[in-house]
Amino acid sequence: MELVQALLSGVLVGGVYGLFAMGFSLAFGVMRIVNFAHGELVMIGMYVGFFAFSLAGIDPLLAVPVALVLVGALGAGLYRLIYRRFVGRATLQQLLVAIALALVLQTLAQILVGPDAHAVQSGWGSRFLLIGPIFLPYAELAAFAVALVCVVGIELLLGRWRWGQMIRAVADDPEIAELVGMNAQRVNIVAFALSAGLAGLAGAVLVMYYPVSPVVGATLMPIALIATVLGGLGSIGGAFIGGILCGIVEQVTSLFWNAALQDVPLYVLLLVIMAFLPQGLFGRQSAH
Amino acid sequence: MPAVLLVALVAAVATLPLWPFANNYIVALAVRTLLFIALGQAWNVIAGIGGMLSLGHGLFFGLGAYATGLLFNSFGLTPWLGLFPAMAIAAAAGLLVGLVTGHLRGIYFALATVVMSLAFEKLARYFVDLTGGDTGLSVTFRGDAPWAMQWRGPTAFLFLSLAVVVIYYLATRAILRSRFGLELQAVRDDEGAAAASGVNTFRTKLLGLMLSAAMTALVGTLYMQFYLNIDPSTAFGLFQAIQIQLPALIGGLGTAGGPVIGGALMILVSEAANIASGKLNLQGVDVLIYGLVLLLVVMRAPLGIIGEWHRWTSRRAGGAR
Numbered sequence: 056m057e058l059v060q061a062l063l064s065g066v067l068v069g070g071v072y073g074l075f076a077m078g079f080s081l082a083f084g085v086m087r088i089v090n091f092a093h094g095e096l097v098m099i100g101m102y103v104g105f106f107a108f109s110l111a112g113i114d115p116l117l118a119v120p121v122a123l124v125l126v127g128a129l130g131a132g133l134y135r136l137i138y139r140r141f142v143g144r145a146t147l148q149q150l151l152v153a154i155a156l157a158l159v160l161q162t163l164a165q166i167l168v169g170p171d172a173h174a175v176q177s178g179w180g181s182r183f184l185l186i187g188p189i190f191l192p193y194a195e196l197a198a199f200a201v202a203l204v205c206v207v208g209i210e211l212l213l214g215r216w217r218w219g220q221m222i223r224a225v226a227d228d229p230e231i232a233e234l235v236g237m238n239a240q241r242v243n244i245v246a247f248a249l250s251a252g253l254a255g256l257a258g259a260v261l262v263m264y265y266p267v268s269p270v271v272g273a274t275l276m277p278i279a280l281i282a283t284v285l286g287g288l289g290s291i292g293g294a295f296i297g298g299i300l301c302g303i304v305e306q307v308t309s310l311f312w313n314a315a316l317q318d319v320p321l322y323v324l325l326l327v328i329m330a331f332l333p334q335g336l337f338g339r340q341s342a343h
Numbered sequence: 344m345p346a347v348l349l350v351a352l353v354a355a356v357a358t359l360p361l362w363p364f365a366n367n368y369i370v371a372l373a374v375r376t377l378l379f380i381a382l383g384q385a386w387n388v389i390a391g392i393g394g395m396l397s398l399g400h401g402l403f404f405g406l407g408a409y410a411t412g413l414l415f416n417s418f419g420l421t422p423w424l425g426l427f428p429a430m431a432i433a434a435a436a437g438l439l440v441g442l443v444t445g446h447l448r449g450i451y452f453a454l455a456t457v458v459m460s461l462a463f464e465k466l467a468r469y470f471v472d473l474t475g476g477d478t479g480l481s482v483t484f485r486g487d488a489p490w491a492m493q494w495r496g497p498t499a500f501l502f503l504s505l506a507v508v509v510i511y512y513l514a515t516r517a518i519l520r521s522r523f524g525l526e527l528q529a530v531r532d533d534e535g536a537a538a539a540s541g542v543n544t545f546r547t548k549l550l551g552l553m554l555s556a557a558m559t560a561l562v563g564t565l566y567m568q569f570y571l572n573i574d575p576s577t578a579f580g581l582f583q584a585i586q587i588q589l590p591a592l593i594g595g596l597g598t599a600g601g602p603v604i605g606g607a608l609m610i611l612v613s614e615a616a617n618i619a620s621g622k623l624n625l626q627g628v629d630v631l632i633y634g635l636v637l638l639l640v641v642m643r644a645p646l647g648i649i650g651e652w653h654r655w656t657s658r659r660a661g662g663a664r
Contacts, residue, residue, distance in 0.1 A: 147396040148645045154585050158634040162627045315469050322462035329455050330443055
C-alpha cells in the first residue's frame with residue numbers, strides 16, 4: 056500500500072515537474088538554449104501565486120493565468136536582451152550566461168522578499184481525498200489536473216496553431232524555415248515566451264503545496280534537466296513523461312531510502328541515460 | 344609573457360607582506376586570488392586545452408579538500424603527505440567521470456559533469472558522520488604548526504599558493520608545447536581528424552581529465568588548510584561549479600596567462616562589489632553585482648580577454664594592410 060501511495064504521489068508531483076520540464080525542453084528543442092535560469096522563472100511564478108494569495112486573497116489556482124502571462128512576458132524580454140545572441144549554439148558561454156542570470160534573479164528575490172520560505176495555506180488546498188488507506192491532497196490533484204490540461208493544450212498549440220507549426224518548423228531547420236519566408240527571430244521570441252510562461256504557470260500551480268523561497272529554483276532546475284534528457288532532447292511531450300518518472304523516482308526513493316537523498320537516484324538515472332540511451336525515451340536527437 | 348615581466352610579477356607578489364600598506368587582510372586576499380587562479384589553471388588544462396568543458400570540477404576540488412581533512416582528523420596524516428592520496432583519489436574520480444561521460448560532447452559533457460557534482464553535494468549533506476553535514480568538515484587548528492601545514496598568519500600560504508600558481512603556469516606552457524598537449528588540442532579542434540591522424544582520442548581525454556582533476560584536488564588541499572573548513576556547497580555546489588571556470592573563461596581559454604588575468608580580475612570585481620554592498624548596507628548586492636558583471640563580460644567578450652585582444656590586434660593588422 057505504501058508503494059501504491061508513493062507511486063500515486065510521484066505521478067501527481069511529477070505532473071508539475073513535467074509541466075516546467077516541457078518549457079525547458081521547448082527552449083532547448085527549438086533554440087538549442089539550455090536555460091539554466093528556468094528554475095528561477097518557476098520561482099517567480101511561485102511568488103506570483105503566493106503574493107496573489109497572501110496580499111489579495113486570490114486563490115492560487117486563479118493566479119495561474121496571471122503567472123503565465125507575466126513570466127511569459129519576462130521571458131520575451133530576457134530573450135531580446137540576452138538569449139537572442141546564443142540561438143542555435145548550445146555553448147558553454149550560453150550556459151554561463153544563463154547561470155549568471157539565475158544567480159542574479161535569485162539574489163534579486165532574496166533582496167526584495169527576503170530569504171525565508173513561504174507556504175500558501177488555502178482552505179481547500181490543505182484538505183485531502185481519502186481512498187481507503189491512500190490519501191491524495193486536493194492541492195496536488197488540482198495541480199496535476201492543471202498540468203494535464205496544459206500538456207494537451209501545448210500539444211494542440213504546437214500541432215494546430217499557426218505559430219505552433221512555425222515553431223516546429225524552425226526547430227526542425229531554421230534555415231529552411233527562413234527560406235520559405237518565416238521570421239525565425241520572431242518565432243523564437245514566441246517560443247521562448249511560451250517556454251518561460253510554462254515555467255511561471257508551473258510555479259503558480261506548484262506553490263499550492265510546495266513552499267517557495269528564493270533558492271527553490273536551484274532545487275527544481277536539475278529536475279527539469281533530467282526530465283528533458285530522460286524524455287529525449289527535442290521531444291516536448293517526452294519531457295512531460297520524463298517529469299512524471301522523476302516524480303515517481305523521488306517518491307519511491309523517499310519511501311525506501313531517505314527523503315533527503317530523493318534526488319540522488321535521479322542524477323544516477325541521468326548519467327545512465329546519457330551513457331546508454333543518449334536519445335532519451337522519445338527523442339530523435341542524440342547527445343553524442 | 345616575457346620572462347622578465349613574469350619574474351617581476353612573482354617577486355612583487357612574494358614580497359607583498361613587506362609592502363607599506365600590507366596587512367593580514369590584503370595578504371589573505373592575495374591568497375584567495377592565487378587559489379582562485381590555481382583552480383582556473385587546473386580546469387584550463389582539460390577545458391581550455393582539451394576542449395572538455397567540465398562543469399563538475401567542484402567534485403575534484405571537494406574530494407581534495409575532504410580527503411585531506413579526513414586523513415588529518417582520523418589518522419593524523421600531515422597534509423604534506425595527505426595531498427598525495429587526495430590527488431590520487433581525484434585522479435581516480437576523473438578516470439571514472441571520463442569513462443562514464445567521456446564520449447559526450449560540449450554542453451552534454453558539461454551537464455553530465457555538473458550533475459555528478461550536485462549528487463556529491465547531496466551525499467555530503469547526508470553522511471553527517473563522515474563529512475560533518477551542512478556545517479562542513481573542520482580540521483583542528485594547531486596554531487603555528489608547519490608539520491600540519493597550518494600557520495596563524497596568511498604569509499606562509501601566500502608563498503605556498505604562489506608556488507602552485509607559478510608551477511601550474513609553467514606546466515601549462517610546457518603542456519601546450521608537448522606532444523600530449525598537441526594531442527589534446529587536436530582532440531579539441533577536431534576529434535575525427537585527430538583520431539584519423541593516429542591520436543588515441545579517448546585515452547588522451549582520460550589522461551587530460553585525470554591530470555586536471557589531480558591539479559584541482561591539490562588546490563582543495565590548500566583551501567582546506569587555509570580556511571580550516573569545507574562545506575558541501577562550497578565544495579560541490581553550483582556556484583563553485585561556475586566559479587572554477589571563470590578565471591580561464593574570462594582571461595582566455597586554453598592560454599597559460601588567461602586564468603591568471605581572469606582570476607585576478609574577478610577577485611577585484613568581487614571585492615569592489617563587496618565594498619559597494621557594505622556602503623549600501625544591503626545584503627546580497629555583492630552577489631548581484633558579481634552576477635551582472637559576469638553576464639556582461641561573457642556576453643560582450645565571449646573569447647576572454649586574451650582572445651579578444653588577439654582578435655582586436657589581428658583586425659588592426661588586417662586593416663593596416
